[in-house]
Amino acid sequence: MRLTGFALALLATLAIGASAQQTGLYPTFPFCQCTKTPSAYRLSPTVTSVGAGTYCFTLNVKAPAGCTHKCCKADLKKIEFNVNSACDVFSPSLKATINGVPTKVAPAINQAQDGPSGATTLVLTQLGLGLASDGAKVCVTLGLNKNGKGCTTLEELCVPPAGMPAGVCSAALFDSQNDCCPLSQANVPSPPPPSPPPPSPPAPVPASSLASSPVAPPPPRCRVCAYIELLDSGSVPFPFRGFTSDECAQAADVIVNDITTEAQAVGATIVSDFRLVSCKAKQIKVCGEFFSAQEGALLQSFVTDQASVWRDLVTDGQCPAYLAGYTVVAAVGGDGATVNNLPVSCLSAAASTACAVETVDFPKCDCVTQAFSTPFAAKPTLTTMDGPIKGTTAYCFTITLVTPTNPGSKCGKSSSLLKAEFYADDTKRRKVTHVGIKPAGGAMKWQAPTWGAVGEYTLKATPLNWSKAQAEGGQLCLSLNNDTTLDEFCMGTTTDTCWVNLFDDSKDCCPVYTSSL
Known part of the structure; x- marks a missing residue:
């Protein structure tokens, strides 16, 4: 049977509609199942804008000490950014370079097939990078299509993480197998605010009143601690072996970098650097101090969202067998002994996961399968x-x-x-x-x-x-x-x-x- 031109056009329209459907299987970026930690790859949180719609990201490569996980040895094939669907226009002007050399494949903006409706990513692939690529400059040039449509700034392009301002980009860095996808956040630093005009010289104060003039005390400092802790549910099949010093140091590095970067972005002054203050068998503790409670509170929406990211430094979104029976908690609060009873501070957040062994259809025979039923x-x-x-x-x-x-x-x-x-x-x-x-x-x-x-x-x-x-x-x-x-x-x-x-x-x-x- 011969199809009319109208029928062919109708079929093409239906095919396009079908291909555009998104499953919603993975509701959060990067809209797929992959391992986010551990990894050797991370983008520097600071993006450089070199003008003409070009933004350069710096690749940081450092494999965690002693890590034998495949993701610590993987290559870096592609980078995906979580972007606004409005940027997905026909034939936008997009370019990318690595250390000044154009990428083998031009960047592309695509719908995320397994993401929710509207989920869109900017994909840089066939990068050919590896563990020797520390410091590599990955630059993206944004431009409009011939109809003047598209996105030309990071503020227009990127979907910021919850609670973050426009211009903050989320990126996932994939290996060739698409098994490893560590996440990074990056943005162009805001320019410093203009210096205030010099104050007018104060009027002379009579000497007789100097002794009685009160001096306003400085605002009280705000000490904040971030914790990753394992809580025993009382039904732990095998006790956790305890965090190693390397594991504590790796987790602390992420937390310190995240807090320091965000404090700079929102203008909160840190007067005592955040650092690892305690590494115990079931707790990692990082503490620092803000100039005031008001300045520390500027990070509230950030730590509310970031607590789950810090929790996943241990769980990777799924609980390994050796954490069965524990609740993994990432919390932010005052300087205390345990997340169960933290002192009040200018910041407060918590995210937790109760770990249990996955139930599987195995073995394929009729026998007593309960753990600990035999010696x-x-x-x-x-x-x-x-x-x-x-x-x-x-x-x-x-x-x-x-x-x-x-x-x-x-x-x-x-x-x-x-x-x-x-x-x-x-x-x-x-x-x-x-x-x-x-x-x-x-x-x-x-x-x-x-x-x-x-x-x-x-x-x-x-x-x-x-x-x-x-x-x-x-x-x-x-x-x-x-x-x-x-x-x-x-x-x-x-x-x-x-x-x-x-x-x-x-x-x-x-x-x-x-x-x-």
Whole structure:
């Protein structure tokens, strides 16, 4: 059947309408699922305006000390900015350079497919940057289209974070896999206010009145502290190992930089620099002092929004297995001992997340899956080492003994560990080269992977037949090709997390445990 010109035009219109629909799956920028921390990449908070609609951003690159997460080693392929939909016009004049060299692909303004209606991003891609790019200058030139439409300033272009003024840009920095997307905020500093005219010389004061003239005291200083703290809910399966000094320093650097930058932007004077004052097992504390309560209060809307960002320095938006049972709190207030009872200050904010283990459809058999139903358990932290062949990495579970919830039950009386099964993507069978089995006090044995039926998503470590003595401190390792991440291989949605269930010799008891990098 031949279509008329009208029919063809109608179909084209419908196709355009369909392509423009946005799913709203991810309501907040960067409108996708990705890992925001840790990362080596960050934009400097200060943008340089060089005129003619050109704005230059400085790339800061520094991998956190001791970080083995893939995002600390990733490249930088693209930068996306959260921008106003009004800037999405036909054929705008947009250019970008890196250290003065035009980018391989011109910038583009696109609708965010999985964002809410109207969500729009400015995309700079094929950047080809990496860990040696510290200090790189990424410049964007904004211009109008031939019809005089478009955005030419950051104030027009960027959607500022909640509570921030126009001109503050949010940017996400993506690696080639689109797995890592650390966020940055940047803007052109406001010019300093004009100097006030010199005051008129005061009238002479009679000497007789000098002794009785009161001198107004300076306003009281405002001491403010920002906290990241883990609160024990009373049902913690495994106690948190405690923040390391490097973790405290990394989190404190972010908080100090954020507060200092915002204070400069709003004109609040800091008289005692913000710094890390305490690093405890379950608390990171950063404190500083503003000239007055009135000046400190200028940051109220900022810290209200930023508290959730600081919380996610620990949770990354999802709770790893080793935080199960804890509530992660980021709070701002006075100088106190715990976030449960902070003294009043000129700033106040809090954001919290109660961490629980994700529920998954695993294992694919009928057995007792409750954690701690047998004496055998997997610790909540995965470790890594080189795999048995070149180009592989081994991700290892550590087995430990626990007191069963019901020691007198059949499961509670289990005396041997028969086998283990992992919740893994069986479409990636070729990506796992070996399964490592190492009883306590024994040597690591690497064997070929054994899988369940297609669609069961079950990778097996069998046979084990470990006694309690062999299980305490034993290891079970998955050796993956380096072109496959743990996220891609393990099922579930929690970042860098895998599930394992441990069968006793009756096969009736198979408690499930979760472990994260």
